[in-house]
Amino acid sequence: MTPRRPSPAAAAEAARVCLCVLMNHPFPSVIPILRKLYAGRFTSVLFLVPFYRCDEPDVLTVYRGSYTHAAYLTDVRERLAAVDCDHYLVVHDDVLLNPALSEATFRQTFPLGEREGYISHLFPVGGTVGDWTWLFGFAPKALHPKSHLFGSGIEGATLRQYLPGHAQIAAKFAAHGILPQRHARLRSDRMPDVERHPSRTLLHGYAATLDPSDARQAEVERHCLDAARALVEAMRHAEPAAPAGAATPPASGEGAEGAGPADAAEPVTEVELPMPVVGSGYYADLYVLPKACFDDFVHFIGVASAANFFVELMVPTLLVTCCDKVWTAETLGLDASGFAQPATLEAFRDPRFLAIHPFKLSQLSSPVRLRQFEARVHAVLRGEDYPGDLALPGLHVPGLGCAQQYLTTGWHGEESWGRWSAEPRAEVRFLLEEDDIASLELLLMAPVHARLPVVQAQLVVNGETCQALSFDVAHVERRVVIPRALLRTGGNTVDVVVERTVRPCDLDPASPDARELGLALREIQFHT
Missing domain, CATH: 3.90.550 (Spore Coat Polysaccharide Biosynthesis Protein SpsA; Chain A)
Structure with a gap:
């Protein structure tokens, strides 16, 4: 095109x-x-x-x-x-x-x-409601708007009256080359996106930090998955099936894994959504x-x-x-x-590059930080190299965002929530100017497991041991604040050091992950 x-x-x-x-x-x-x-x-x-x-x-x-x-x-x-x-x-x-x-x-x-x-x-949305968390959230509200649990109290007929009709939406979708999906599948045995972290869908939201080694959290996850499946079963029996001959919608949504075999062990019910929808990812x-x-x-x-x-x-x-x-x-x-x-x-x-997201601006609140940021932006737009890789704000979970640039050696690739160290010593490097920040804060996580109940680590700042860290089942994560007094004007190095790395597959034979892991860095923040 x-x-x-x-x-x-x-x-x-x-x-x-x-x-x-x-x-x-x-x-x-x-x-x-x-x-x-x-x-x-x-x-x-x-x-x-x-x-x-x-x-x-x-x-x-x-x-x-x-x-x-x-x-x-x-x-x-x-x-x-x-x-x-x-x-x-x-x-x-x-x-x-x-x-x-x-x-x-x-x-x-x-x-x-x-x-x-x-x-x-833009992408079409349909298929099985559990293929994508947000379709799973949309279907009950759309089909049962009077529910005391998740409904709005608006009559279904009122929603149909004041939202665009199916024919209007379908015509616009068709003009954009999008096949409108009027029906969705309800099946409780296949909800891959919900099954990944059911408590994020039912209770906590995507921003939740979940600890898979926490027995209490595992129990919450189990109950949430049971509840999600029970809800789908209740909806499946409450809703009339789609008219005979209705087209079977393909699975969709970002990362959908297909609709599964037609002769699934669990019964499948197709329901008519009040309006076809598209997603934006x-x-x-x-x-x-x-x-x-x-x-x-x-x-x-x-x-x-x-x-x-x-x-x-x-x-x-x-x-x-x-x-x-x-x-x-x-x-x-x-x-x-x-x-x-x-x-x-x-x-x-590149003028075609639209935006960086997420980019948390709250840590540009000091005049010094904002001046540094503006100077670097102006240098970029002029096609010049900025003198030094000044420490710009780190980004909150999920992911490290622009703070990736400070992770220099000893790290695995980026994941949605941060990065694992790949060696016993992994390096974070950045530059500071005088009176730049008040402190540096790191959020670290250890691969604690029943077969590895304690993990010992150290933070070494500019060659000097700053803090000894101990992680266990009750403290899988540690938030560490490094005061400005331990940092210096100019180049700084923070080494994340563990006694030894471990492989998840050695801790759990069912794990396919054969990487050597030290500590995970989930967040970097520069406080002014």
């Missing part, structure tokens, strides 16, 4: 864009940082912050949870509608946009028509909404939010439904990989 590019005349024309910065949780302390980052780039910048009240005209209070954050726009629809713009660029506070993106360059990046929008990725933290489609979108997303339908399904579904065309990173020739894998600021040298 040849990516769409703007005409020279259109690319040269400055766009009228309202930048809407959304926060999943109230972090007003980062608003001054964001103001400085976006100053001079966008005429209208508004911050939509849940529950936080203040008198600043660019800060708007909203009243939704993070699973329905797109309906922040509904909460402040009158204020947004009054903005003189052609498009709303909706981003989250932990999305670091390419610094070259501004109103002046917007049309070069997003050559959109009056009724055209953008989201980085966790790209709904950045999208472009045309002003011409604003009224319909904020109305429908408000209804979907009232039903507590998950935002990563509703944003792409309703964007496609309301716009004449929704472009993606693939169809515009853009690089959205910064949402799926770690990236450094040097990636911004």
Whole structure:
């Protein structure tokens, strides 16, 4: 597919864009940082912050949870509608946009028509509800909206009346080359995504830190999986089967593993969803909404939010439904990989590289840190090498994000939550300037097991032993703070040292993991 590019005349024309910065949780302390980052780039910048009240005209209070954050726009629809713009660029506070993106360059990046929008990725959603956690969460709310446990109390007929109809959505999906899936399978014997961590689905959410060696946690996981299977069985018996001859939907969702054999041991029931949906693969933290489609979108997303339908399904579904065309990173020739894998600021040298996510700005709160960050960004945009690899903020779990650059030798590759050390001594290296930070904090985890109940380790800072660490079943993780007094201006090295590495397959014959593991580094934070 040849990516769409703007005409020279259109690319040269400055766009009228309202930048809407959304926060999943109230972090007003980062608003001054964001103001400085976006100053001079966008005429209208508004911050939509849940529950936080203040008198600043660019800060708007909203009243939704993070699973329905797109309906922040509904909460402040009158204020947004009054903005003189052609498009709303909706981003989250932990999305670091390419610094070259501004109103002046917007049309070069997003050559959109009056009724055209953008989201980085689209894929059809259907198949078996347990193939993807968020489909598992959507189906009960959509099919049983009056449930006291997970429902919203809205009548099913009301949802069908005030959300777009199947025919309308299906026609828009078809225009985008997406096969609408009207039915989904209910089967309790096959829920691969839910089975991985059932308590994250039923109780804790994805941000939970789970300890597989904790016997109590294992018991919670077992009960949650039993409850998930029981719920599917209850729904399977409560819902009428799909009409005879209904098309069998393929499994879908990011990472779906197929629908399984038709003659499964467990009975399978197909149910009709109230609306077909598409997913965005966790790209709904950045999208472009045309002003011409604003009224319909904020109305429908408000209804979907009232039903507590998950935002990563509703944003792409309703964007496609309301716009004449929704472009993606693939169809515009853009690089959205910064949402799926770690990236450094040097990636911004390519103007097609959209953003880094997540990038936690809260640790740029000191003037020194912010000046360092700005200097490095400006050097990147000029194509220059920055003098030294200054320690920019580490990122919270999941993953180490931009802090990957400090892990130099002795480490395995990145995983979704962090990295394991691969050798008895693994190195973290970074530069500091005078009066730069107050302390460095590391979150470490050991491969504690019944056959390895205690793990001994040390932190060595600039060649001097800083702290001896002991991990056991009750303390699988340790949070360690290294004060500024032990660090120096210029280059610093922190070595993570263990007595010996171990292989998971030696601890548990059922494990396929034959890597040598020391300690896991889950988080790096530079405190100001």
